[in-house]
Amino acid sequence: MKDGWRPSWSASSHRPDAQRAIVERLISALSSSFSDEHDRLINPSAVLTIDGGTHASVVPTPVRGRTEVIDGLRSLMVEETTAALAAINGTYGITLTRAGRVVGVITAEMASGALSTIWAVCNPEKLHHWNTEGSGAGTDDIERG
DSSP states (O other): OOTTOOOOSSOTTSOHHHHHHHHHHHHHHHHSOOOHHHHTTEEEEEEEEEEOTTTOOOOOSOEESHHHHHHHHHHHOOTTEEEEEEEETTEEEEEEEETTEEEEEEEEEEETTEEEEEEEEOOHHHHGGGGSTTSOTTSOOTTOO
């Protein structure tokens, strides 16, 4: 991802309460296993890009298609990873935490009522500010951005 390029959750036509509901449904899916209902959150032609930097072992991306995107998202949820609602770039997103440290942030855009483009940043160098003292990492503090 380019420096300074900041994807944000959703398309401009979605209300904040609707955005939050969609993010919470994705958190539910990540925290359990994707059901048929959760699968419909992902557009059939969705694209997932994971920025793992040089330090993280992640699925090579981008991947395309509902099944591939779900598999890619599942790959981020290794043992002891939790997903939580957070403010990312001024809108709702997801933090992934492990052992009290943020190991990933997820943002997305929607099309036709489903998530169409999803970005996951798991690059430790880009997550440094999420893990500094006083950052509130791993909380539901959606006011932090």
